[in-house]
Amino acid sequence: MSQHGCEHDHVPVIGKAELVAQLLQLLPADCVLFEEEDLRPYECDGLSAYRQLPWVTVLPQSVGQVQAVMRLCHQHRLPVVARGAGTGLSGGALPHPNGVLLSLAKLKSILAIDTLARTARVQPGVRNLAISQAASQYGLYYAPDPSSQIACTIGGNVAENSGGVHCLKYGLTVHNILQIKLVTIEGDLLVVGSEALDSAGYDLLALMTGSEGMLGVIVEVTVRLLPVPEKAKVMLAAFDDVEKAGAAVGAIIAAGVIPGGLEMMDKLSIGAAEDFAHAGYPRDAEAILLCELDGTCEEVAEQVEQVQAILKDIGATEVRLARDEQERALLWKGRKSAFPAVGRLSPDYYCMDGTIPRRHLPFVLRRIGELSQQYGLAVANVFHAGDGNLHPLILYDANKPGELANAEEFGSKILELCVEVGGSITGEHGVGMEKINQMCVQYDSAELTQFHAIKHAFDPQGLLNPGKAVPTLHRCAEFGAMHVHDGKLPFPELERF
């Protein structure tokens, strides 16, 4: 268990027993949890190094109940942390010790699918994959596919602006939703966006997407559905040099081809994935690329030839086209199981989520290699190469004293490196609790102050997910002081790279 917690400046003005009694007036008894053993499952999300028992957990069964809970919390000035499936990787759903954990898990109905308009209206607790499964009988699907899509829910996807392996061609969550219904901290219901393609006024839909539960609680989402591509083909290319693999990605895109998916793995990931999935990955390669081309049959056939030629030109040591659906699934299985596969190499691993302009990949990988030496921790790299989203997996052993702290420091160096080359500290996992300090590196004090002003516009008392996503300037000053120690400038004069 680590030292990270929320900034506890909320002193409850109501006793726990009294709060539970009032919540039981609003919700059925089985929807209010307050005993330690019942609260235990809610103590962390997918970032399990950070744990905190909530004061109380509620599981409303209707939008009306969500509104009632919010009104009560607002009345008593209690922090509210919204939670979907709890698969988030940045501690965004880490509970507040004196707050209410609001689980949306019981709001899990698909309310409507309109096949002609190609939309689905769903409750926030509907799983990402369940939408595509329900739409598949109409030849439609929901495009964003985070790797946790079996379990993660659409409400959480909107709160985090989740991505997946098909973002370059099909966009992020923000590009694939039309409307959300949101309960404000005052308990009011706001409809943001519309079933038309645009709405009057400011683009609040963009602002709410990825706002990490800081501005409101999402209680309904209308998503766009796309026609399932007629054909998808995947090919594997092996390289004896990471730089060549990076060049191949640039060459494919420069040729006018936008692959549905374009993934890169380094040597350590290749070996781990191969041991785990037996996908036939070449173990001697320094890097592999998986390139998926989708579209109409004619288009895919044309592009497969084009891409094969490019890969050979760049100097791929091997180019292998999946002959059938089974082989295609196998090649993807290796990539999709990369995290658990790397997990078998070491007792624990810490997954990073930086983005970089792709041209800096060779430099960034070289620096990560040097840092790996310096910290004495191995790192495996998995890369959404098409969109520049790098997932270095740092291997460590939490049972060795100080090793988690060491891994976290190594991780923060990687994120700072991403900012240095013009990228971001998080591409799809969110800031949450985990990357709150690195926000001080990516943004200066005027920008952070602007973020706080946005927060204040929706939640003047700071009750929604307090202490997450946007650091206080005070916190950055402390973090900056830490940096002086490393010979860097203190915040707020911190230089922007």
Place this chain on the structure above:
Amino acid sequence: MPANDLTASLQQQVQAAYAGKTPLKIVGGNSKAFYGRQTTGAELTVLDVSGHSGINSYEPTELVLTARAGTPLAEIEAALAEKGQLLPFEPPHWGPNATLGGTIACNLSGPRRPYAGSARDFVLGCHVINGKGELLHFGGEVMKNVAGYDAARLMAGALGTLGVLLDVSLKVLPVPQDKLTLVQPATLPAALEQMNKLAGQPVPLSASAWVDGYLYLRFAGAKSAVAAVKQRVAGDVLVDAATFWRSLRELQLPFFAEAASLWRIALPQTADQPKLPGDWLLEWGGAQRWLKTAASIEQVRAAVAALGGHATLLHGGSGSDAFQPLPAGLWQAHQRLKQAFDPAGILNPGRMYEGL
């Protein structure tokens, strides 16, 4: 600092306006002055962004272009064309001087919008000056960035009321290898149904419109994919298709010629036609409908709102009621956001709504 980088001067002007509480009217190429309401306020000072121009960076293999707000759209499109790429949202120019800043501030998109995305969808990041004269950077030059609130995309369509756009980074895409437009006679309901049925099938649809009793469908993609469309979809090949779609985008088709009162109606794509008198032109699979009508403003707004859409008055009316009024809860959120970015209310006051 290069001559066409006016960051420092623009920032000083906004700081002075903030100190003196004197409102600013932000102007680029002035091609969209007719769109929306007029900026209001005594002693309006013009903040001329048109000189803040030039492409900062363009990396074709990364599909990212960054340009200053005053850069002419035509210059950006030419630079992209040289590398076989384009702005996927096919922005309307509405005049020869259209700039990138105005295009993003109005969030204007053309015929490809329902199939590729809107101007807002392709915004990756931007530098802005807020109403306190502070220089801020949101988003970046990467496809994915979820650190902090998405204030960059919030600027799209805000008509300069939340910040002065200095530069914008956009995702761009390759020019499709081939294009084909097919035309067939169709009633309005039949056209609406066919546009939407096709959009649910794996065909490379890239634009759709119903004009004067004819359904126009444009397909774009790999040569072989476009060739295959001819076997699957009925209709005659439109010869000068580029001119047709450009004229539609620029509101230069005969339909738009004698418009006493022109409405842009945004509706759910498959929504029934509002019961309003007048002439209609449909595009975007039915999500964008143009109406010339003698009906009153109240009548139009009520009919459109009942169907889940909103109506924008482009020509006609007093100019004071360009946009659909917002419900109370949303209006309050707008006022608070305006306060958050522009506490003195000096950035394009009244340009979008009175009091914003």
